[in-house]
Amino acid sequence: xxxxVAAISGSLIRQIASKKRESSIDLGLGEPTLAPNAAxxxxxxxxxxxxxxRYTANAGDAELRAHIAAYYAYxxxxxxxxxxxxxxxxxxxxxxxxxxxxxASDELLVVEPAFPSYLKMxxxxxxxxxxxxxxEGEDFAIDGERIAxxxxxxxxxxxxxxxxxxxxxxxxxxxxDVLVRALERRGGSIALIHDEIYREQRFGERVDFxxxxxxxxxxxxxxxxxxxxxxxxxxxxxxAAFIEQATKVHAWAVSCADTFSQxxxxxxxxxxxxxxxxxxxxxxxxxxxxxxxxxxxxFVAPQGAFYALVRLPGGASSLESALALVERYDVVAIPGIxxxxxxxxxxxxxxxxxxxxxxxGLARIAALFSxxxxxxxx
Amino acid sequence: xxxxVAAISGSLIRQIASKKRESSIDLGLGEPTLAPNAAxxxxxxxxxxxxxxRYTANAGDAELRAHIAAYYAYxxxxxxxxxxxxxxxxxxxxxxxxxxxxxASDELLVVEPAFPSYLKMxxxxxxxxxxxxxxEGEDFAIDGERIAxxxxxxxxxxxxxxxxxxxxxxxxxxxxDVLVRALERRGGSIALIHDEIYREQRFGERVDFxxxxxxxxxxxxxxxxxxxxxxxxxxxxxxAAFIEQATKVHAWAVSCADTFSQxxxxxxxxxxxxxxxxxxxxxxxxxxxxxxxxxxxxFVAPQGAFYALVRLPGGASSLESALALVERYDVVAIPGIxxxxxxxxxxxxxxxxxxxxxxxGLARIAALFSxxxxxxxx
Numbered sequence: 001x002x003x004x005v006a007a008i009s010g011s012l013i014r015q016i017a018s019k020k021r022e023s024s025i026d027l028g029l030g031e032p033t034l035a036p037n038a039a040x041x042x043x044x045x046x047x048x049x050x051x052x053x054r055y056t057a058n059a060g061d062a063e064l065r066a067h068i069a070a071y072y073a074y075x076x077x078x079x080x081x082x083x084x085x086x087x088x089x090x091x092x093x094x095x096x097x098x099x100x101x102x103x104a105s106d107e108l109l110v111v112e113p114a115f116p117s118y119l120k121m122x123x124x125x126x127x128x129x130x131x132x133x134x135x136e137g138e139d140f141a142i143d144g145e146r147i148a149x150x151x152x153x154x155x156x157x158x159x160x161x162x163x164x165x166x167x168x169x170x171x172x173x174x175x176x177d178v179l180v181r182a183l184e185r186r187g188g189s190i191a192l193i194h195d196e197i198y199r200e201q202r203f204g205e206r207v208d209f210x211x212x213x214x215x216x217x218x219x220x221x222x223x224x225x226x227x228x229x230x231x232x233x234x235x236x237x238x239x240a241a242f243i244e245q246a247t248k249v250h251a252w253a254v255s256c257a258d259t260f261s262q263x264x265x266x267x268x269x270x271x272x273x274x275x276x277x278x279x280x281x282x283x284x285x286x287x288x289x290x291x292x293x294x295x296x297x298x299f300v301a302p303q304g305a306f307y308a309l310v311r312l313p314g315g316a317s318s319l320e321s322a323l324a325l326v327e328r329y330d331v332v333a334i335p336g337i338x339x340x341x342x343x344x345x346x347x348x349x350x351x352x353x354x355x356x357x358x359x360x361g362l363a364r365i366a367a368l369f370s371x372x373x374x375x376x377x378x
Numbered sequence: 379x380x381x382x383v384a385a386i387s388g389s390l391i392r393q394i395a396s397k398k399r400e401s402s403i404d405l406g407l408g409e410p411t412l413a414p415n416a417a418x419x420x421x422x423x424x425x426x427x428x429x430x431x432r433y434t435a436n437a438g439d440a441e442l443r444a445h446i447a448a449y450y451a452y453x454x455x456x457x458x459x460x461x462x463x464x465x466x467x468x469x470x471x472x473x474x475x476x477x478x479x480x481x482a483s484d485e486l487l488v489v490e491p492a493f494p495s496y497l498k499m500x501x502x503x504x505x506x507x508x509x510x511x512x513x514e515g516e517d518f519a520i521d522g523e524r525i526a527x528x529x530x531x532x533x534x535x536x537x538x539x540x541x542x543x544x545x546x547x548x549x550x551x552x553x554x555d556v557l558v559r560a561l562e563r564r565g566g567s568i569a570l571i572h573d574e575i576y577r578e579q580r581f582g583e584r585v586d587f588x589x590x591x592x593x594x595x596x597x598x599x600x601x602x603x604x605x606x607x608x609x610x611x612x613x614x615x616x617x618a619a620f621i622e623q624a625t626k627v628h629a630w631a632v633s634c635a636d637t638f639s640q641x642x643x644x645x646x647x648x649x650x651x652x653x654x655x656x657x658x659x660x661x662x663x664x665x666x667x668x669x670x671x672x673x674x675x676x677f678v679a680p681q682g683a684f685y686a687l688v689r690l691p692g693g694a695s696s697l698e699s700a701l702a703l704v705e706r707y708d709v710v711a712i713p714g715i716x717x718x719x720x721x722x723x724x725x726x727x728x729x730x731x732x733x734x735x736x737x738x739g740l741a742r743i744a745a746l747f748s749x750x751x752x753x754x755x756x
Contacts, residue, residue, distance in 0.1 A: 001477065001478065001480065001623060002476060002477055002478065002479060002480050002481070003480055003482075005476065005477050005623050005626060005627055006623065008626050008630070010626060010629070011436070011629060014435075014436065014629075031432060031433060035430050036426070036430050036431060038426075038427060041423060041426055041427075041638075045419060045423060048414070048416075048419055049416060049419075052413050052414050052605060052608070053414060053605075053606055053607065053608035053609050054409060054607060054608050055409060055607050055608050056608065057392075058389070058392065087465050087469075087610070087632040087633075087636075088632065088633055090630075090631070090632055090633040091465075091631060091632045091633075094630065094631045094632070098380060098383065098502075099379065099380055099383050100379065100380065101380060102379065102380050102381055103380070104381075117630060120630045121630050121631075124476075124627065124630055227430060227431075228431055229431065229432060229433050230430070230431035230432045230433050230434065230634075230636065230637030230638070231431050231636055231637070231638060232465070232632065232633070232634070232635065232636045232637075245379060245383050245384065248383060248386050248388060249383055249502065251388070251389060251392075252386070252468075252472065252495060252498045252499050252502055253468070253469060253472045253499075253631060254465040254466065254468055254469045254472070254610065254632065255465075255466055255468040255469075255610070256608075256610070257610065258465075258608065258609055258610045258636045258638075258639055259608030259609070259610075260419075260608070260609060260636075260638060260639070261636055261638070
């Protein structure tokens, strides 16, 4: 057995989520509750009825690749050759890390709190990782100077999620500029991997690193924007030379993405509906902030994505609290520790459940906190 | 950049296939030309209309996993926990190799001629590979004794495709027994990876290694059996302890397989249609053998899959011949060298094109051979 595989732990998020009961209030979900637009599926069905589901080229359906590049229109990345269509943004990130980093010499800098997959993928391939934690006292705001200060001689890539899972922070333009200037002082040789999967769920200015820094690799999908998580349709958008190499890894790992899913995606871009759910999230976000204020809990106001961090009472273990919450209060929430030590002491709540459930969930969390039960320590 | 990625070459098969013109006779195809059964898609659509496309568990939809295990009913592998649903059999093989082999110490034994992905995947992860070539003089028949003789102290796994791409040979029961006895003499610690993707295209006895040897890992998909190549739906079927480890690799590489595809697959198993195209292939195989006899070419009579190897005139390079064939005779065929040195001097023909095209393609190949042009050497 590969000892790196044996050493890797499973997903803490999935472990907590698996304790969900029929009756549970689910604030753990990392996926939209909106129904996907059936028109996208009907278009793909019409294609399949006529043409079956043949393999596409390894890098994806040429039409889809062109659509993706044209839609984002990032400088130097506007052609089909700048896109590799992948099995969700998860495979996009996997292929990117495996292509980019030489395990013998390179280091990956992860901006935390962060979705755990970056670290797991690196561990699977023996890639050295350094983490830089954003400041809890600043509500984990993305801090360009702090990231720049963590770069080392070995840093080959920085990975950053904005809008961020789990903090729901969005990088501000000024902070992005600080980071980009630091990367340019390093000659532009360090790749900036921008995980922009929550790009269409943001409630202020949008900052696309690919418009600011030439050595940006953007990783994205339709999972969150169009409620298509299970469709597994994502992509890497990057300079063509990188896509050429990344496509080799993609080809030998999975051959190509699903043709049916790719036709769904073609319809999304053709019908200009990438933002079809954006207004719903913007409206819901305001309602959620009002509920959070009313709950009396300390929270980080979401600037993007569909999460909110809430602070546990001092010293409480996030894992113990999440377990107590699901077992005794029937509420699923994700312990901050899943996103790195810097997020210990917090719970990540997803706010895509109906508002009534969210209100009730917050009341139960407040009840847990005031019961003192959450102060159990692991 | 990861030097292992930079060093890896692209797919020779895809390179030749990319030279195909509108007018070409395509005998290169590694995928069925039959249309898939629309009923499978309608069932998946009904599911999506009602329930959207949420993520499934990492290892796959529980219902699908149970169906797969029950259908094959391999001893000790009859439960959902014996199945990890993957992105086609390509990802199934990728996850299997990455989980099973420790690059620091283990060796993979590949039975050649072989589909090139096994070697590429191993190269990507620094896994040592030894090849054992079947005997051209015996039409590449799978030879248990020859495989057994190639095992070394470091061999941790043997990978073998039967029915075989590209030779169209199927292992005979007697030869399988010879190999299994040799593996048992090694204490059963060597895993036998049976790539059984052409399992429903066979024209004689079927031999499932998982019924003969406990440490078998079966890799399969619906791509060939049900003309669903582009759907990317495959699986690993193995002892539960292995599936638990493999699921971690699968989870961090792609999260889970496509939910829509998984519902298509549920319908295939529920409607007991895994063999819906088997009779077509059996009938076609007889017609193809007659055409091959008529062509005057030396060929390997297919026992399974939908390929036939034809022998080039002495000394001709398979790559040069394939290039000459597509450029001057407008026929796509795959050079044997793509499947290892042991297959040099042969072309792999796929016989899923209409019979008229196949007849015409064979005539043009015979014309190329008699022109002497195929004797160019690289």
